[in-house]
Amino acid sequence: MTQSKSEKSSIVVDRKKEKDKPPTKVVIRRLPPSLTPETLLEQISPLPNHDFFYFVKADLSLGQNAFTRAYINFQNHEDVFIFRDKFDGYVFVDGKGNEYAAIVEFSPFQRVPKRKSKKSDAK
Amino acid sequence: PEVQQVAKKIRPPMHEYIRKLLYKDLSKVTTEKVLRQMRKLDWDDTEIAFYATKSLIAVWNVRFNSIHCAANLLAGLAPYHEHVAIQVVDGVLEDIRLGMEMNHPKFNQRRVSCVKYLGELYNYRMVESAVIFKTLYSFITFAVSYDVNMPSPLDSPEHLFRIRLVCVLLETCGQYFDKGTSKKKLDCFLIYFQRYYWFKRSNAIWVEETRPFPIDIRNLVQDTLEAVRPKLKLSENFEEALKACEDLENEYKPRVASVLPIIETDEGNTSEADDNLTT
Numbered sequence: 001m002t003q004s005k006s007e008k009s010s011i012v013v014d015r016k017k018e019k020d021k022p023p024t025k026v027v028i029r030r031l032p033p034s035l036t037p038e039t040l041l042e043q044i045s046p047l048p049n050h051d052f053f054y055f056v057k058a059d060l061s062l063g064q065n066a067f068t069r070a071y072i073n074f075q076n077h078e079d080v081f082i083f084r085d086k087f088d089g090y091v092f093v094d095g096k097g098n099e100y101a102a103i104v105e106f107s108p109f110q111r112v113p114k115r116k117s118k119k120s121d122a123k
Numbered sequence: 124p125e126v127q128q129v130a131k132k133i134r135p136p137m138h139e140y141i142r143k144l145l146y147k148d149l150s151k152v153t154t155e156k157v158l159r160q161m162r163k164l165d166w167d168d169t170e171i172a173f174y175a176t177k178s179l180i181a182v183w184n185v186r187f188n189s190i191h192c193a194a195n196l197l198a199g200l201a202p203y204h205e206h207v208a209i210q211v212v213d214g215v216l217e218d219i220r221l222g223m224e225m226n227h228p229k230f231n232q233r234r235v236s237c238v239k240y241l242g243e244l245y246n247y248r249m250v251e252s253a254v255i256f257k258t259l260y261s262f263i264t265f266a267v268s269y270d271v272n273m274p275s276p277l278d279s280p281e282h283l284f285r286i287r288l289v290c291v292l293l294e295t296c297g298q299y300f301d302k303g304t305s306k307k308k309l310d311c312f313l314i315y316f317q318r319y320y321w322f323k324r325s326n327a328i329w330v331e332e333t334r335p336f337p338i339d340i341r342n343l344v345q346d347t348l349e350a351v352r353p354k355l356k357l358s359e360n361f362e363e364a365l366k367a368c369e370d371l372e373n374e375y376k377p378r379v380a381s382v383l384p385i386i387e388t389d390e391g392n393t394s395e396a397d398d399n400l401t402t
Contacts, residue, residue, distance in 0.1 A: 029217070029220075054206075056213075056214070057173075062221075071213060107213060108220075109213055109250060111209055111212070113205045113209060114205065
């Protein structure tokens, strides 16, 4: 399964089609470290049509730089801007009253899982 | 004097096992074996999957010379656990960005490791060249001030670490940007990079007799550029580097203008978008 660098033949094929598509995967960053995915979804609902969402817990070892974040892939490109206008700079408040201004950006890595039946790993 | 004992973190056996695989065992000869073990993890268990993903992101715990093995490993895991691979790449990019926002020297080695990892992830085709260029441009634009009178707290005049990060990334995967559009993109980037470099180097804080611009950075830049573009004639001062950028922008202006109506409606979150137009 491993490969030598020179071969560079691999699973993640350069996806030409995707390159030409406008970006739709968005990251919302610098959220309160104590935030839960449930609370986030509550606060940003109703979330437009999306086919991918995941939430990342904070790395608490980073102290004051510990944040949660979430990735969302919108199905309609227009929704990206509506979401950005609404939540970029939006202040989230944690249980203790601390304020966190969120940053909404295109995710630098636009890939999302392909929708296909999961290949089970026979190992 | 009493030696302060650092309390050893007690981790669940499964965490210790994952750490042993990735941070102790992983090497060129064991990559296959480690991959097999990683595939055997119970990825349906959210707690294990979370810890394994987190450990795959934390590449600064991997021996520096084995970072390419970690990239190879992730490429091997990707066909079975695509979501894991995606989260790891997202996580590495976030760490690189957060590194610029925190900008604390204690994270320098961690940041170098992450950037090296990203370069290797390109080499193992986990990310496309666009991701590499976005990252390269972020190093020379994110919270960067080109106004001598308004230095940026996140990239102050004596702060030369971003130069090192650019060089690490170019050293790792720059040699593959040798044809087609990625070649052109790198040529453009190098023009902007030299402007950044010379802006730093020509700052008044550097005084030849008392506080010269660090020689190791000079050599690093020279060696790196020579490795990716042996024939490139380097700018010799800030004015030359600035002129090269202006020439490039003038060359591309007509083309940019012709597509601008479309681009203007597009979002660009930093000044990086401006640079990307010309690439």
